[in-house]
Amino acid sequence: MNFVEAVGLTKTYTPKGAEPVHALDGLDLSVPRGTITAILGPNGAGKTTAVKVLTTLIIPDSGTATIGGIDVVKRPDDIRPIIGVSGQYAAVDENLTGFENLDMVGRLYHLGAKASRARAKELIELFDLTEAMNRPVKGFSGGMRRRIDLAGALVTQPEVLFLDEPTTGLDPRSRLGMWDIIRSLVSQGTTVLLTTQYLEEADQLADDISVIDGGRVIARGTADELKASVGGQRVELNLVTPDDTAATVEVLRRYGNAEPAVSNDARTVTVSVARGPEALQLVLRDLEQRNVALYDAGMRRPTLDDVFLRLTGRTTEETDSEESKEKAR
Ligand SMILES: Nc1ncnc2c1ncn2[C@@H]1O[C@H](COP(=O)(O)OP(=O)(O)OP(=O)(O)O)[C@@H](O)[C@H]1O
Ligand SMILES: [Mg+2]
Numbered sequence: 324m325n326f327v328e329a330v331g332l333t334k335t336y337t338p339k340g341a342e343p344v345h346a347l348d349g350l351d352l353s354v355p356r357g358t359i360t361a362i363l364g365p366n367g368a369g370k371t372t373a374v375k376v377l378t379t380l381i382i383p384d385s386g387t388a389t390i391g392g393i394d395v396v397k398r399p400d401d402i403r404p405i406i407g408v409s410g411q412y413a414a415v416d417e418n419l420t421g422f423e424n425l426d427m428v429g430r431l432y433h434l435g436a437k438a439s440r441a442r443a444k445e446l447i448e449l450f451d452l453t454e455a456m457n458r459p460v461k462g463f464s465g466g467m468r469r470r471i472d473l474a475g476a477l478v479t480q481p482e483v484l485f486l487d488e489p490t491t492g493l494d495p496r497s498r499l500g501m502w503d504i505i506r507s508l509v510s511q512g513t514t515v516l517l518t519t520q521y522l523e524e525a526d527q528l529a530d531d532i533s534v535i536d537g538g539r540v541i542a543r544g545t546a547d548e549l550k551a552s553v554g555g556q557r558v559e560l561n562l563v564t565p566d567d568t569a570a571t572v573e574v575l576r577r578y579g580n581a582e583p584a585v586s587n588d589a590r591t592v593t594v595s596v597a598r599g600p601e602a603l604q605l606v607l608r609d610l611e612q613r614n615v616a617l618y619d620a621g622m623r624r625p626t627l628d629d630v631f632l633r634l635t636g637r638t639t640e641e642t643d644s645e646e647s648k649e650k651a652r
Pocket of ligand 1: 336337338344345346364365366367368369370371372373411520
């Protein structure tokens with residue numbers, strides 16, 4: 324049996340005066356012990372809702388979830404001691420220092436004063452926060468908050484760790500640092516379920532990826548399996564001017580084996596092809612005849628973004644902008 328197992332989870336929110344939202348719509352998940360699973364999905368896909376159900380913060384409308392064979396809904400008090408959670412928004416006390424925040428978590432978990440302080444110190448070092456340990460968190464940068472929050476989730480050395488978008492808002496260097504920490508936790512036996520909007524992050528970290536959209540899993544596999552499911556190479560062209568987009572799409576249609584995809588700014592056009600080099604040569608020849616100016620042209624292997632596009636017909640970018648429009652309303 325998998326360490327974390329969820330079957331058919333549903334959760335519907337019914338905001339006053341608005342249509343009901345099916346945040347989870349029959350979600351299945353399974354995470355073997357000692358592995359990293361990524362839930363990959365755009366804004367509003369149901370990632371946070373899934374994490375909240377598994378960490379006993381909300382009760383699903385239907386479906387079951389177990390961790391280590393323990394029912395999450397029926398026995399939340401037995402679940403809480405074995406899990407750690409770092410939510411999407413850092414949950415820290417602004418007025419306490421980094422050290423005090425961690426010590427407080429230790430006390431809340433009844434570690435005892437001495438053990439609690441020792442663990443806080445250990446985590447401060449692990450997360451490279453020594454300089455900031457005696458500063459109140461309100462003066463911390465976003466990346467520092469993220470780290471102190473994750474450290475808080477590790478105070479009790481949980482068997483399974485839930486990380487909701489652990490690197491959103493981090494700069495590239497801090498992101499790499501966070502990835503290293505997550506990998507080292509797993510090498511020591513921790514099981515990790517993380518959510519992410521970054522295809523690269525899932526690709527880098529996860530043994531298994533569940534792509535979710537609309538509260539359910541729409542694809543599952545390793546990064547390689549998901550990429551293979553989209554098949555073949557891509558020919559990708561960067562145009563000097565979007566005036567040439569239509570002509571380029573027309574040419575790519577001729578040589579591709581699927582409908583060409585156009586980026587939001589209309590300057591990048593991509594198509595899946597059977598034989599990459601040959602297709603690229605033919606495409607370039609035709610574009611030259613039509614005087615289409617290129618910044619860049621090349622072949623590439625499919626990315627997880629292509630997987631998402633194939634599965635949903637939308638890019639993750641488009642989904643993001645739909646959501647921000649939604650929020651602006
Ligand atoms: N308390 C709530 N009341 C009403 N609707 C909610 C509530 N919580 C979540 N939702 C809705 O449920 C859907 C899923 O939300 P959720 O927070 O799980 O998405 P997410 O995948 O974590 O998105 P993000 O990437 O933006 O964090 C969204 O449409 C959201 O608006
Ligand atoms: Mg979320």
